[in-house]
Amino acid sequence: MASKLAALVQEMDQINEYDREPVHPSGIQSASKFAGLFAGEHVAATEFVIGAFFVLHGVHAKDLLLGLLIGNVLAVLSWTFVCAPIAVRTRLTLYWYLRRIAGPGLTLVYNVANALLYCILAGAMISVSSTALGLGLGIPTPSLNDVLPNSAGWVAVTLLIGALFTLLAVLGFSALSRFAGVCSPWLFTVFVAGAIGTLPALGVHSNFDNFWEILQTKVWNGKPVEGQEQFGLWQIAFFAWFANLAMHIGLSDMALFRYAKSWSYGLFTSTGIFPGHYLAWICSGLMVAAANREMDPGRMAYGAAGIVGVMAVAIAGWTTANPTIYRAGLALQSVTPNWPRWKLTLYTGLITSVLACFPVFFVRLLDYVAIYGLVLMPVGAVVFTEHWIFPALGIAQYEAERKGLVWNWKVLVVWGGTLAACAAMPLHLFYRWLPGYFLAIALYIVLNLGERKKQ
Amino acid sequence: MILLVAAVGSLAGGLYAALAYFWGTMSQEAYRTALLAATISWFVFATLWAGRKTKG
Numbered sequence: 485m486a487s488k489l490a491a492l493v494q495e496m497d498q499i500n501e502y503d504r505e506p507v508h509p510s511g512i513q514s515a516s517k518f519a520g521l522f523a524g525e526h527v528a529a530t531e532f533v534i535g536a537f538f539v540l541h542g543v544h545a546k547d548l549l550l551g552l553l554i555g556n557v558l559a560v561l562s563w564t565f566v567c568a569p570i571a572v573r574t575r576l577t578l579y580w581y582l583r584r585i586a587g588p589g590l591t592l593v594y595n596v597a598n599a600l601l602y603c604i605l606a607g608a609m610i611s612v613s614s615t616a617l618g619l620g621l622g623i624p625t626p627s628l629n630d631v632l633p634n635s636a637g638w639v640a641v642t643l644l645i646g647a648l649f650t651l652l653a654v655l656g657f658s659a660l661s662r663f664a665g666v667c668s669p670w671l672f673t674v675f676v677a678g679a680i681g682t683l684p685a686l687g688v689h690s691n692f693d694n695f696w697e698i699l700q701t702k703v704w705n706g707k708p709v710e711g712q713e714q715f716g717l718w719q720i721a722f723f724a725w726f727a728n729l730a731m732h733i734g735l736s737d738m739a740l741f742r743y744a745k746s747w748s749y750g751l752f753t754s755t756g757i758f759p760g761h762y763l764a765w766i767c768s769g770l771m772v773a774a775a776n777r778e779m780d781p782g783r784m785a786y787g788a789a790g791i792v793g794v795m796a797v798a799i800a801g802w803t804t805a806n807p808t809i810y811r812a813g814l815a816l817q818s819v820t821p822n823w824p825r826w827k828l829t830l831y832t833g834l835i836t837s838v839l840a841c842f843p844v845f846f847v848r849l850l851d852y853v854a855i856y857g858l859v860l861m862p863v864g865a866v867v868f869t870e871h872w873i874f875p876a877l878g879i880a881q882y883e884a885e886r887k888g889l890v891w892n893w894k895v896l897v898v899w900g901g902t903l904a905a906c907a908a909m910p911l912h913l914f915y916r917w918l919p920g921y922f923l924a925i926a927l928y929i930v931l932n933l934g935e936r937k938k939q
Numbered sequence: 940m941i942l943l944v945a946a947v948g949s950l951a952g953g954l955y956a957a958l959a960y961f962w963g964t965m966s967q968e969a970y971r972t973a974l975l976a977a978t979i980s981w982f983v984f985a986t987l988w989a990g991r992k993t994k995g
Binding site for chain 1: 950953954956957958960961962963967970971974975977978981982985986989
């Protein structure tokens with residue numbers, strides 16, 4: 485068992501070998517590169533669903549606009565003041581930094597957990613694309629309460645699209661990445677054009693004199709559709725904040741910010757966040773309102789922009805599922821020694837395609853995004869504490885590295901304990917991560933008080 | 940540079956078509972066709988531009 489774990493750890497280290505050393509000063513990237521990198525980052529297939537769900541959850545127009553503003557500002561500040569400073573000081577990926585803190589065994593567990601969460605997210609993106617193809621073939625989109633596939637046709641279309649995405653991911657990740665870069669500005673344009681194209685159907689006058697009234701009465705009118713709970717300002721704000729929790733508070737984006745000249749480059753995330761998680765969500769809200777408030781991304785995009793809308797849904801799913809499948813494969817490579825990359829991508833894609841057949845991940849996307857961030861959040865709290873708070877309290881850092889531990893049981897206790905506490909909290913799911921974060925920090929400090937250096 | 944201008948112009952044309960439909964100076968059918976034309980034009984010019992950038 486021990487030798488097998490050692491072999492897995494060695495394999496995982498080899499995969500990440502390239503990133504083992506801190507970024508050399510010659511590798512530091514310019515501010516304009518960062519601004520460009522983030523600009524196309526947050527216009528994905530899921531944007532068609534998330535913005536639409538806010539309408540179905542009966543948000544008021546003012547709460548939406550203010551909530552998104554608050555949440556997105558908090559997200560940008562989290563990148564800037566939590567993630568980027570640690571990345572700039574260490575110049576390491578989360579993988580290698582966590583390895584020093586938690587030990588290689590626990591880092592491996594983190595990688596696998598991350599991979600499984602990525603698979604589900606990619607599955608949701610495949611489901612969104614399936615609604616586009618299903619529209620042309622007359623296959624009904626699953627309803628908001630569906631957990632299992634609703635028809636053989638849905639399964640067939642989803643597996644077909646999943647297989648196609650997987651095949652393309654196997655054939656060439658880098659070429660598709662370049663294609664995704666070309667798609668981003670076009671996708672954003674389709675969101676905006678589609679939203680404008682729905683305005684006549686919503687009854688907005690061409691001089692905009694009734695625009696606000698229409699938004700309040702026909703789009704974000706405060707009336708949830710049957711079976712959906714009503715969202716208010718703080719649910720929207722917290723959702724916008726934690727939509728990328730794993731990346732900022734969870735510190736995954738250390739991989740990017742280790743190339744930044746200054747921690748202030750975290751502010752450049754706003755070039756992607758505001759177009760994607762503000763404007764695109766508003767646009768998809770307008771589209772679903774014009775489509776009789778029915779959650780069917782393919783149909784609502786067709787109504788808003790014709791065949792181009794359907795193309796946008798299909799391509800957005802493709803370009804965003806592809807890197808997600810790739811990342812999941814990369815993370816899983818650590819537990820599949822000697823497998824070539826293509827084989828791993830193939831199996832990851834097939835697992836993802838099967839998951840995509842279950843509409844629960846797509847119709848409960850908001851809850852899934854919350855859970856995804858929540859699961860990885862305690863690890864971010866541990867790294868934050870280790871980096872900033874331990875030196876201030878005189879606690880010795882990097883216990884796993886110092887003692888040669890494979891598993892730092894304190895990190896495991898904090899991770900598991902925090903998730904158990906979050907599960908039991910009498911709070912809305914969207915709010916639980918925040919007290920959970922502070923709980924994780926406090927628990928990790930208490931468990932490490934014995935490591936205080938003698939003065 | 941010309942390729943970049945043509946690519947960005949394509950997207951601007953698509954947005955203009957949506958606005959023209961909203962203002963009532965273009966039919967829905969014409970708007971959708973114009974958006975499709977803008978899409979094709981974008982992918983042609985942007986891909987050529989990106990290819991030049993990569994080679995350069």
